[in-house]
Amino acid sequence: MKPGKKPGKKAADFKRSPCPIANTLDLVGDKWTLLIVRDLLFFGKRQYREFSASPERIPSNILADRLKRLERAGLVAKTPYQQRPVRYAYALTPTGADLKPVLLALIEWGNRHIAGTYRPPAERLRKERRR
Amino acid sequence: MKPGKKPGKKAADFKRSPCPIANTLDLVGDKWTLLIVRDLLFFGKRQYREFSASPERIPSNILADRLKRLERAGLVAKTPYQQRPVRYAYALTPTGADLKPVLLALIEWGNRHIAGTYRPPAERLRKERRR
Numbered sequence: 001m002k003p004g005k006k007p008g009k010k011a012a013d014f015k016r017s018p019c020p021i022a023n024t025l026d027l028v029g030d031k032w033t034l035l036i037v038r039d040l041l042f043f044g045k046r047q048y049r050e051f052s053a054s055p056e057r058i059p060s061n062i063l064a065d066r067l068k069r070l071e072r073a074g075l076v077a078k079t080p081y082q083q084r085p086v087r088y089a090y091a092l093t094p095t096g097a098d099l100k101p102v103l104l105a106l107i108e109w110g111n112r113h114i115a116g117t118y119r120p121p122a123e124r125l126r127k128e129r130r131r
Numbered sequence: 132m133k134p135g136k137k138p139g140k141k142a143a144d145f146k147r148s149p150c151p152i153a154n155t156l157d158l159v160g161d162k163w164t165l166l167i168v169r170d171l172l173f174f175g176k177r178q179y180r181e182f183s184a185s186p187e188r189i190p191s192n193i194l195a196d197r198l199k200r201l202e203r204a205g206l207v208a209k210t211p212y213q214q215r216p217v218r219y220a221y222a223l224t225p226t227g228a229d230l231k232p233v234l235l236a237l238i239e240w241g242n243r244h245i246a247g248t249y250r251p252p253a254e255r256l257r258k259e260r261r262r
Binding site: 013014016017018019020021023024025026029030031034035038054055056057072095098099101102103104105106107108109111112113114116117118119128 | 144145147148149150151152153154155156157160161162165166169185186187188226227230232233234235236237238239240241242243244245247248249250
């Protein structure tokens with residue numbers, strides 16, 4: 001792909017290439033990150049132990065790493081909700097929440113091509129597509 | 132997420148959970164696989180050396196592994212186009228090509244949130260969305 005035209009970014013600034021797919025995958029292209037985004041976006045989860053309790057059983061070290069990366073990339077923000085020990089509540093930023101169409105596309109593909117995957121109620125999907 | 136209802140699949144059949152996002156990520160959730168799908172879908176690439184030549188410089192062992200996985204999962208099919216040594220042309224199956232909405236969503240997110248990423252011509256994007 002050709003380098004982007006926006007000022008302030010040269011091809012050399014990109015990890016791999018100026019391709020928007022490659023750069024997005026550099027942030028969320030792994031088996032776990034989008035599951036955390038899913039939990040924040042669709043299941044209202046906020047706390048570390050809630051992500052931990054999801055059925056995929058994300059390993060604790062991976063969860064900590066992915067939350068840190070998401071925060072550093074500006075997709076997630078955390079605020080302390082408790083002191084001693086300090087605990088954080090996580091939330092998607094608008095940039096992170098804007099991944100919804102990616103998640104909806106993954107849901108649709110999974111439902112169409114992997115037999116037996118969980119199908120969200122049609123009404124819920126319609127609502128999420130509209131928002 | 133609750134187990135799916137389709138016959139022939141129980142929660143235990145799934146690697147991590149019956150979540151359609153998790154299961155799709157088990158197939159394509161890494162930094163490279165969707166770039167191969169991109170090359171097949173949008174750039175008409177067919178041959179091993181064409182994927183190798185993409186600007187992200189996918190390492191040869193990863194390329195071989197990902198093509199094998201894509202084939203095993205029924206997303207890509209290969210046909211020999213040369214004997215001695217045998218060489219294969221790769222193509223997306225309808226199941227693989229159906230990942231297009233995922234790629235389009237990744238392009239849109241990347242273009243919106245990562246400054247300077249390559250923007251496909253609007254007319255091309257419109258066409259791809261319609262097809």
